[in-house]
Amino acid sequence: MSSGHSQFALLKQRRFLPFFTVQALGAFNDNVYRQAIIGLLGFLAVEQSQRLIYTNLAPALFILPYFLFSALAGQIAEKLEKQRLIVITTTMEIAVMSLAAVGFLTQNLVVLLVALFCTGLQSTLFGPVKYSILPSVLKPEELTGGNGLVEMGTSISILCGMIFGGLIFTFAGAHGTVVAAVAVILLAVTGNLVARRVPRVEAGAPDLKINWNPIPESLAIMRLTRRQLAVRNAILGVSWFWFVGTVITAQLPGYAELNLGGRPELYVFALALFSIGTGSGSLLCEKLSGRTVEIGLVPLGAFGISAFMLDLYFARPGQALAAGLDVIGFVKQPGSARIMFDLLGIGVFTGFFVVPLFALIQSRTPRAELSRVIAGLNIQNSLFIVVAAVVGIAVQRWLGWTIPQVFLALAIANTIVAIYIFTIVPEFLMRFLSWLLVRTLYRLELHGIEKNVPDEGAALIVCNHVSYMDALILAATVPRPVRFVMYYKIFNIPVMRWIFRTAKAIPIAGAREDPALMQRAFDEIDAALAEGELVCIFPEGALTRDGEIAPFKSGVEKILERRAVPVVPMALRGMWSSMWSRRDTRLGRMRVPRRFRAHVQVAAGPPLDPQGVDAPALEAQVRALRGELA
Incomplete structure (x- = not known):
């Protein structure tokens, strides 16, 4: 992107x-x-x-x-x-x-x-x-x-x-x-x-009364970390990151000596590979996420860690045949490249795993509570670090495990914990699937998103409707979570339905098709705006059949009558010639055409005052943003 x-x-x-x-x-x-x-x-x-x-x-x-x-x-x-x-x-x-x-x-x-x-x-x-x-x-x-x-x-x-x-x-x-x-x-x-x-930087809660008793306050802070399910499990994920990191780094000195046949400096070299990998993965997160808080990278990171740890076990399951190797001597040994690649890979995917989790905690926690939530995170991290140190010692001294066996067990445990977290909070897996779909099918270019989409508070986004992937495209480009209002037949597309439901999309139908569903949709839109959320609607009411923007319907005016919030016009460019628009027949959409990896642009205009805004005026704004590139 x-x-x-x-x-x-x-x-x-x-x-x-x-x-x-x-x-x-x-x-x-x-x-x-x-x-x-x-x-x-x-x-x-x-x-x-x-x-x-x-x-x-x-x-x-x-x-x-x-x-x-x-x-x-x-x-x-x-x-x-x-x-x-x-x-x-x-x-x-x-x-x-x-x-x-x-x-x-x-x-x-x-x-x-x-x-x-x-x-x-x-x-x-x-x-x-x-x-x-x-x-x-x-x-x-x-x-x-x-x-x-x-x-x-x-x-x-x-x-x-x-x-x-x-x-x-x-x-x-x-x-x-x-x-x-x-x-x-x-x-x-x-x-x-x-x-x-x-x-x-101003205080988050300057009027807070400090409780000097650590025990009840620690319990209160831990309760604070569990208010939101996504934040609670993001904190669990960060603590698990510290558990995995503690086990790995604690084993590296012995691993470098016994399994790699190295002198003490080889431990530093192994630690350097892991650290450089973590730093590189952390930096790559922005590129891969497209400057959004993309928690879809978390499943990628979790399963990547397990894959490379599993390969590390098979790369050297027993003790080294040589001894006293310096770094150059180790590098020249058969199989050393695979081990170095695994250590780097574990670090890279560790960065993919932990950086979006920190960003999620920061973006979803109220400013007046964030410092205390981070303090609760530190308490839990400390507990996981201690447990990791005890477990690492126990399985080797009492169960007789070798260090590669510890790595194998950690790879399996990491997979189980990841599956548990993603089952409890399907938003992580949903974001991964949508991230994978969007990055596979499109090349995105953004215009005005950072400047014009409000950093906080309620706003209504209006956009032209070109393809079945429009909601996923916009979700991948807007930094904040967005509640999408979509035609119920698109909402019910197999596989996509699970993604849309997990993202809390709002299905809507025409007044003649299902008046009760339409009324429920307007009520849910108003409730979301009252909570300060972003809501996105496609005022045309249906996918374009010819690539042109159809007249906007009056539903946007009904929304603003009930809740006067800023309106952000947005436009999709280049989607008509991409996959999953109605330019192709249904059979054509099932093929992989020339338009795979289409270059798509997303443009946002300045927020509009809701007073006096009507459907024709918004339509004109979106048309101007889209320009000639359908």
Whole structure:
């Protein structure tokens, strides 16, 4: 789909770039710090017992604040102006990293672990701001691209932070403690300075009364995440993403050594492939979604993850024949290309899976609740991360599973969870089918959609009616969910009926055919507009038989008499010569003609004031938008 925009343009704009930089620096610094502690333990050659204390205690200390303070963090993020809160949390980071610097310089493990707990606390407070700020600074059509950039930035920052932190003591030797101390403080100070460039973003609920008791407030926030079925299951999907990611990354060190026959640096290489894949998949989401919140990518991502994990199992089900391989040595081994491709593929489809879910949560949650919903998401994520770590250890120690068997089980479990989510909320699968149909059959070009379709609030869209695919075309191009009013015989087309019903389309009939159905349709249209939704009607009342626009009927006037809302004229160009118009006979429509992958344009005009608007005036507006290209 061509839209003339790129998500990378956001990196040139102050409304996005400072925030993006702050979150990337934060992720980078956290991982520099954690890996530097491991490097310090190795440099000091501490006893194995002390290493075990760190490796078992450190993850728990970092994740514990998410359980204890996420409810408080969500309320604070809702109540305070967001730029101010970002400055506060990055100032906290300076204090925490100063404490960490003391730990490095004194080589005191207790101080380092206390600072690690404080780092988790600071991340807990920043978490609700990280995702709740995006809908306030981005347009609806930018949400997918913005989330893709954030996920890409986070993945790459984590990877680079692990590499940089892990190399400090390798290259600095005895001076490693000084280098680590200076590095974490400088990164924190830089993040705080950049945070002051973030534009002001008003609080979601400035009058919110904070409940300081974490237990009842955590329960209240978790209830808040379950108000809408689609949001609830999107949150479940994001938490499952963290479960899958935790299992994979926890197994990679052992997998690289035992199953790939590599030295420690091969683990970093495997992690880099996964991280680069995740970043690439996150960035591709905007291109594939056409700048809409396209949750149709979620099933694609889920089943893609399972397919590549399954292939990863078959690529190397047993232990490696070689040992002590560096990266070059591994790459030269037979079968290595397949393994690298699988790790990249898992990462790419992970991006397809998680980015639309974040965008859905942001777009469907009221602004005054979003920070608390994100806090609830963080609580659930933390639980899934802990469970993933326990399950990963249990199945290997108690059941004797090999790491490839863990990957196989995860592929099967991922498929089962995906099917469960898509069964409970068929909207995900419906959007996937419609996305697949539209991208397979057409090449879309948009004009004026972002500028003229309101970002929020009720509006009535009127459009010419050319083919049986018109509703799917418009659903794929309008950033917000749309309720379509369609002739009941089109609504009842096999297969398409399930898609239309899941999308909450409104079937309508003529007064002579079924007056009761027509009245129900007008009542449902009015109720949808009263709820602030977008409703789209085709005022011609039927598909065009000659490619020309038929006179608009008066139903649009009846709708506006009951509910005066802005009217957005839209036009489809090039659909008459595409598949599924009435230009072909029914038999002709069943073939794959030359017009497969037709170039179709969708144009939107400025919203019109409902006062004084009538059917002939709207018809003239749509005719002008369509022009000569039928």
